[in-house]
Amino acid sequence: MTAEDLHAFATQWDPQRFHTDEEFAQQGHFGGIIASGIHSLAIFQRLAVLGAYRHWWVVAGRAMENIQFHAPVRPGMELHGQLEITDIQFKREDRALVTLHGSLGCDGQVLFEVTNAAWIWGRARK
Template identity: 45%
Template sequence: MKFNDFFVGQTFITKSLELTKEDITSFATEFDPQYMHLDEEKAKKGRFNGIIASGIQTLAVSFKLWIETGSYGDDVIAGTAFNNIKFIKPVYPGDVLYTKVKVIDVEEKRNETGLVTVKFSTFNSKEELVFEGDLTVLVKK
């Protein structure tokens, strides 16, 4: 979509994605090697009663699901900011996530471009909000 195709209030719903224990531990091994993501025995004794996904993984999955809608296509130039990031509830193995993406701001820029800011609200299969964040990208007009 071109910049002029986006408008404040516009909402998109992504497809869903299940996070398996293997997905969680594989991601954590490489990018967030903390016990609550890797050590099942220690994690069971902790605050979350078991292994949970890294918040960074939840953010990455939310972004992936949004990009896979194809809404930006080849019209996106680059991301410029990711703000107001909130990890609200833990994501457990077997949780199925989807993201509601709402356009919250559009700002025309020079050189045939504009900034589009969207709010990600990611939910699990119980309809519990697990993550929020605002992404701003530069898009062609």
């Protein structure tokens, strides 16, 4: 992540000064520019799609819950996402509700966590 990436996203989608104004952000609680929480969520979603969802037959998202921001995303971070399937419930023979725990991290530190549920096409167990 670069400062330019964080600034560009925030300017369009979450134009709070601690996301867009470096001088102002230096005086704030975090001591510098940080990513918007919405930006962190978007980054996580892109990593989840590239790493898993594009290989599945996703019908649609169902829910995002328990979103927790533990630490801010800052310029210069190399981010990594992780998904763990925590539940699969076949609601119909051809469709399952899959619940996942996801996280976004950097250098072993978890920055962000979320519980996702999505409808996935599949086969019922026999």
